[in-house]
Amino acid sequence: MWSMCWKLGLIVVAIVSLYCIYLDQIIANKFEGQKWHLPAQVFSRSMALYPGAAISHNQLLSELKLLGYRKVANPRQVGEFSASKTKIDLWRRPFLHPQGQQPAQRVMIAFNTRGVSSVARLSDHRQLAVFHLEPVLLDRIITGDGEDRLFVPKAQIPQPIIDALILTEDRTFYEHYGVNPFAIVRAAMVNISAGHTVQGGSTLTQQLAKNFFLSSQRSLTRKVREALMAIIIDFRYSKDAILEAYLNEVYMGQDKARGVHGMGLASQFYFGRPIAELTLPQQAFLVAVIKGPSYYNPWRSPERAQARRDLVLRLLMDAGKLTVPQYKAAVESPLGLRKSDKPVHQKLPAFFAVVKQELNDKYGGALLKRSGIKVYTTLDPMAQKAAEKAVKDTMKRLSKNDKSLQVGMVVTDKYAGGIAAMVGDKVPGYHGYNRAVEIRRPIGSLIKPFVYATALSEGDKYNLATPLKDQPITLKNGQGKTWSPKNVDRKYSEQVPLLTAFKKSMNVPTVNLGMAIGVKNVGNTLKTAGWRDNVSQYPSMLLGAVNGSPLMVAQAYQTIADSGRYRHLSSITAVLDSDNQALPVRREERKQAISPATDYLVQYAMTQVVQSGTAARLGQAFPGVKLAGKTGTSNDSRDSWFAGFDERNVAAIWVGRDDNGKTGLYGSNGAMAVYQAFLNNRPPMSLRMAPVSGVVNGYFERTSGIAKQDDCRNVVALPALTESYQPAANCGKPLSWWQRILN
Template sequence: MTKTTDKPAKKTGTTAGRKTSAAGRKSKATAKAAAKTSVWRTIWSISWKLAVAMTVLVASYCIYLDQIIARKFEGQKWYLPAQVFSRSMALYPGAAVNHHQLIAELKLLGYRKVANPRQVGEFSASSTKVDIWRRPFLHPDGKQAEQRVMVEFDHQGVSRVWRISDNRELAVVHMEPVLLDRIIATDGEDRLFVPTAEMPSTLVDALLLTEDRQFFEHHGVSPLAILRALIVNISAGRTVQGGSTLTQQLAKNFFLSSERSLERKIREALMAIIIDARYSKQEILEAYLNEVYMGQDGARAVHGMGLASQFYFGRPIGELTLSQQAFLIAAIKGPSYYNPWRYEERARERRDLVLKLLMENGKISGQQYAAAADSPLGLRSKDRAVHQKLPAFFAEVRKELSQRYGGSLLKQSGIKVYTTLDPIAQEAAEKAVRDTLKQLDKNNKDLQVGMVVTDRYGAGIAAMVGDRNPAFEGFNRAGEIRRPIGSLIKPFVYVTALEKDKYTLATPLADQPITLTNGNGQTWSPQNVDKKFSGEVPMIQAFSRSMNVPTVNLGMKLGLDNVAHTLNRAGWPDRVPEYPSMLLGAVNGSPMMVAQVYQTLADGGRYRQLKAVTTVLDENNQPIEAAESSRHIAWGRGPDYLIQYAMTRVVESGTARRLGQAFPGVTLAGKTGTSNDSRDSWFAGFDERNVAAVWVGRDDNGKTSLYGSSGAMAVYRNFLGNRPPVSLRMTPVDNVVRGWFEKTTGQAMESDCANVWQLPALNESYQPARNCGKPLEWWQKLLGG
């Protein structure tokens, strides 16, 4: 029984063991499964958390990028440099503008001379008329529409102006001002904003065909373009094609560097997607057209199609030919590589490729393609600068902007500064300075020059040269030197006398030795240039021959304080030292200061502060308020007419007669001046249009052996040779008469008396003696004279 019971028990134990073993294996499998499930759960947990974190990070980064983009796009996209314009040439009957000067202006503005104008920016000319299809432009007084006008000339200037469309005579027509330069105050980028609507449609078509054909289909990034570029580049073994869309290029140009890295490309793509989502395709296209890098102009980066058009072709983008438009698009790929002045053939090949794309896609005809591909690039002449180098004038502009508009003005974006500069006068002045100084160098070394030309009617600075090298950006001698002005002070001595009834141009002045003593007991005995004395000499002769002794005798009678006051009334800004040598020009000044007081002489005795800036418009083309320039009547028109007449005699037969001989038949007014030991050579004068003041000397104040007539006047003579003068009209003044005076005594006489000459005089000063000044016989007295 025991055995019987033992066997089943053994069997039972084995079964239990097997069961235990199976359960263990099952438990291990379950544990492994559970462990595996736990790992996956952990991975999943970490993954979705990481995904959420990454999503949050990317979203946060995208929000950050979105804020950056919004600030740029919805605020001020660019700092637009201040545009500085010349004066706007006014054409009206009687304007002192001749045929030659108008054509020179049109060429400077980039107008094309044709047989018959058919579009804006073209003109034709005969010997007496100029037919102009004027461009539309923004004038300080408002927008000027395009119009076709005819300008007719006579020997005095403009005689008639009329509109061709309806043959209506016009009171005045303004030409657009010349864009002189842009004052860059921040990032060094030069740009000229042009709305897309003002750009040629073929230029936009060419851009899209060349740079981004799916621009209107993709959402900022084009995967197909990237894949296509990748295949092409792998096949070529190098980078030959890019996959960036216009939007990506814009993102890079606006916000990123040109560094080649995966991180930068990812950021570029994200920004492109955001830009595309936030803004319309037209907004993106306009931003691109005005931002794209188009080349380098010295230290300035050229950005945008508008400025590129001026940089390469010297004319507005709306007037570009098909060939020129194609070149601008061609240059985007590599402005340095396709530099047309250095690599013309390379540039033409790339341009022709763009033209071919336009033809193949039906944007232009085969005939248009052939004509454009066969045409030259039409680049601007290297002699025609994109921006004028006018260091002296721009220094005056900056100074005036600061004084009249405040020091922060140039920090504003998009302002437009309209100035008084006459580009033709400036060019004539610069050439005169270079040519004259080169000639004078043969006998004098280290000579320097300062020159200021003003607009006689507008009281604006028409030209300014501050160095013998007009482009030199250094010491501006036109405004900064202080040198004795010599005999240039004499007109102000004489006009002080002519304001008084007892003086006329015939009044005898003492030409006798005189010795004066100053407050320190020092004596001074002025001498005439020839060291001779005449006893007495008529005022007109003393003035025209620039005689020193009669001038000092006259000035002492008038009073030094009165002469100093006259000079200050004329606009001399400094206190005039009241000692006798002042009467011969021992007064320190600059060409700018001289130009100011001679402007008053040329303007009928009316003082108007010279200015370089006429108007400033803000980015919305609204005028910015400024401090007004001062003005007043310095002296009457009558005395002024007499001194102008005396100055014409200086040119006809006096110390400036060589100037008169150079321009026979032209009435000019002028005055020469020379300081002690010929250290400073001066000239100041005017024609009907301009007033000029010129100084020639040495920076070290050394002797030059030059007189006013041989140095400074030579510069002025060459200036008039470059810019033909307009004869002074010498319009009669109401209270001035043509009187007759006895040559020796200066007594007013009748016209039929002996030894008389005719001179202008104030009406109240001319009381002619009856009977030629002889005593009346008793019978004449009885008859009542």
């Protein structure tokens, strides 16, 4: 009998041992490999502050508010700032920048009417060449299990959270070996006495084992397996390693379809700020909610949630972790939740579609499935917010007479050369057809700056005062078909100065000019400026019979705004792997598409469009602010376009119908209305229009366009190319060759 029992015992021990070895392998693979699939994090651009930056005092305040910085009288820790009328004293958080880790730093930022005037580090009063704010975490791209988390090392978890967690969930955590038999017996007795489950006996290690490896199904087999795994985990790994895993694994709530896991993400989900900046009551709440994230949901049951938080605070006080005054102050404070209108992740379907496509093109489709990827984008959250509000407000008004109207909008960063904002539908959060990228519609008069740029590059033939024919014309192609372009008002003036034809968007003078300089040459200018699609060689192209999207228009106008320099618009600045190493990427070549001098003349002409041309209503809305713009309307008012820029942003907007129906809108009362609303939401920075080498302030006779002296009668002052500006002497006689040399 004893022999049989002994043999059976050996068999049981062998089976248990083998099973434990099997469990040990499972645990080792999890703990020593990739514990979690960390979703790819997508960040906005990092705001760069430097002397001369086109960023106003109010815009920086808005950015700090978005980032969750706290305004105080005197900053004493990271995440705080103070502000006067012309300065901001900021204690920046540490953060990971694509160029490396950025430390916490306190700076004084000063402003003038042009933007940032200086950035000084307060520790040594050194003037900084450039200073970055941390980017906004726009979203995490979830794949697979639907779990969302933000990993935070244990060393960065505030100690009160750890103290409260152990006091609340497992007081003997540092004494037991993974399982606490006394707690199990005590819980069983309490539950039997109550007649139902009111207390659990699981240790933190058991909870971790269940969360990592097991289901939530209640059974004796599962509990035994959980206990064995907890013992193995405790034997294999340090208490700190177990705590770190638990703090990043524990389920903390539900954000719609996403499960919120870990303290780091819970801090952002409930309070909208990093865990290191939470107050003591907020830290206590994170521990309190573990018991039942749904039951203690603070938005649904605030009194219940606060009572649970106060219980955790009481445990801290009883354990000597808090003084009585600290406890009383903590329980009297509100929960301090983030505002419900401040989302944890952004709805940016149009922009994210472009980001994903660019990632796929540059790195392949498998990139987003890798754990711990960090994607840094060009998106400006404040520009995006302003664009979305402009679209919603303006389209609501425009759609009163036509429910079928739609919109596409792209905003670029003039200096960085990236996409700052994008809206693809009149409902900005709608996942569907992205009109900012996918439409192909005639761009109308938006092509005219490239017609005039081509002409003005020939300074010996054309300047801003050159008279252009404004008479009815009929053109015939090789097949005998005719085309008779007309001015919008059906009126003609015999001849008009080039600048007037441009700012009034006159069709006939533009066609005459385009035919003189060559349709092919105009097409080449447009393509050099960044137009990727084919450009027709027909004369109708001169009036915008070229199909494009807001993104394509923004690319071409970005070139004009950037002193004629072409840079391919992108949505991504850098991608880091799980070790924070930058992934290599091929950069597109930059080139000078339009000479800076010629481009200056085009920019000047575009400012006149806003001052006294087809966009004069925009100029009246922003007196004293120099803006550049161009309206565009396709045949029968089917497409309303506007493209323009201030010192900081370029914008391209289309308003029309998906069925290509008539809208009754022109560029000036459709798309331009969206841009005007955008500038109302994001006050513009006046164009600086710095002097450019190769440009001189010239004087031209109003009727003939001939260069004259400044004291001659009937002259107008206009910028001109230096190399071709040869004013006549004494208001009539040309300068001699030696006079030209002396000049």
